[in-house]
Amino acid sequence: MARKTISRKTSDSARTGSTRKAPSGARKQESVLPGSRRPAPSKAANAKLRPWSAVEVKEAFERFQKANPQPQGELKHINPFTLLVAVVLSAQATDAGVNKATPALFAVADTPQKMVALGEERLIGFIKTIGLFRTKAKNVIALSKRLVEQHGGGVPHDRAALEALPGVGRKTANVVLNIAFGEPTIAVDTHIFRVGNRTGLAQGSTPLEVETKLETAVPDEYKLHAHHWLILHGRYVCKAPKPECWRCLIRDLCRWPDKNLNPVAR
Numbered sequence: 001m002a003r004k005t006i007s008r009k010t011s012d013s014a015r016t017g018s019t020r021k022a023p024s025g026a027r028k029q030e031s032v033l034p035g036s037r038r039p040a041p042s043k044a045a046n047a048k049l050r051p052w053s054a055v056e057v058k059e060a061f062e063r064f065q066k067a068n069p070q071p072q073g074e075l076k077h078i079n080p081f082t083l084l085v086a087v088v089l090s091a092q093a094t095d096a097g098v099n100k101a102t103p104a105l106f107a108v109a110d111t112p113q114k115m116v117a118l119g120e121e122r123l124i125g126f127i128k129t130i131g132l133f134r135t136k137a138k139n140v141i142a143l144s145k146r147l148v149e150q151h152g153g154g155v156p157h158d159r160a161a162l163e164a165l166p167g168v169g170r171k172t173a174n175v176v177l178n179i180a181f182g183e184p185t186i187a188v189d190t191h192i193f194r195v196g197n198r199t200g201l202a203q204g205s206t207p208l209e210v211e212t213k214l215e216t217a218v219p220d221e222y223k224l225h226a227h228h229w230l231i232l233h234g235r236y237v238c239k240a241p242k243p244e245c246w247r248c249l250i251r252d253l254c255r256w257p258d259k260n261l262n263p264v265a266r
């Protein structure tokens with residue numbers, strides 16, 4: 001497929017190397033981002049890469065949309081409550097690991113009332129393969145009780161109410177608002193944090209800084225799915241240790257100076 005080329009120049013002079021310093025600024029259980037193990041930013045977070053123009057940002061998202069018109073999240077869930085639980089369980093764990101545990105759990109507890117009735121010890125039996133399962137079990141039971149007591153057993157369509165739930169921070173609230181309620185939020189996980197910094201699309205030293213820059217840069221028409229496109233791009237193409245630049249849709253737009261253009265170098 002022929003695609004438009006904006007510019008193949010990159011800020012190659014901005015040599016950045018890589019580090020594994022985690023960003024600060026997350027909260028509660030989300031002190032390390034959910035849906036991830038550790039953010040793996042690079043010195044690009046501190047390097048000044050040439051900013052993207054509005055035309056380039058639009059071009060990048062046009063390509064993402066063309067390649068994947070309806071991107072989906074990868075955490076298995078069957079309703080807003082099970083989505084919320086799955087995201088809470090995904091903190092410092094992989095989606096694949098959470099997806100192995102949750103179908104059996106959600107078969108018996110797909111509402112806050114059923115989760116409270118299940119109880120912490122039996123919940124642990126379902127999620128003990130997931131890291132930090134004891135803390136997460138406490139949070140899931142506590143948030144389920146809160147949903148029953150304060151929200152009639154529903155998941156609130158409200159950021160402040162979501163972030164007030166045990167184990168829920170800004171990133172989890174953004175995922176729920178986006179997937180369950182169709183809000184154009186951008187939940188910055190480890191992949192988006194890395195892609196934002198590495199490409200120069202949205203550089204920041206904290207997830208909130210990256211989120212704020214993406215909010216400003218991404219055209220409204222692409223905001224609903226921007227979160228999924230960027231996560232999937234980071235997970236499967238712009239990978240942490242070795243980005244697969246040779247097959248990257250936005251290679252000509254990306255500012256990363258150390259592009260990996262050789263498939264054999266995997």
Ligand code: SF4
Pocket residue numbers: 198199237238239243244245248249250251252254255256259260
């Ligand atoms: S895969 Fe390579 S070219 Fe593509 S966004 Fe990542 S670093 Fe840039």
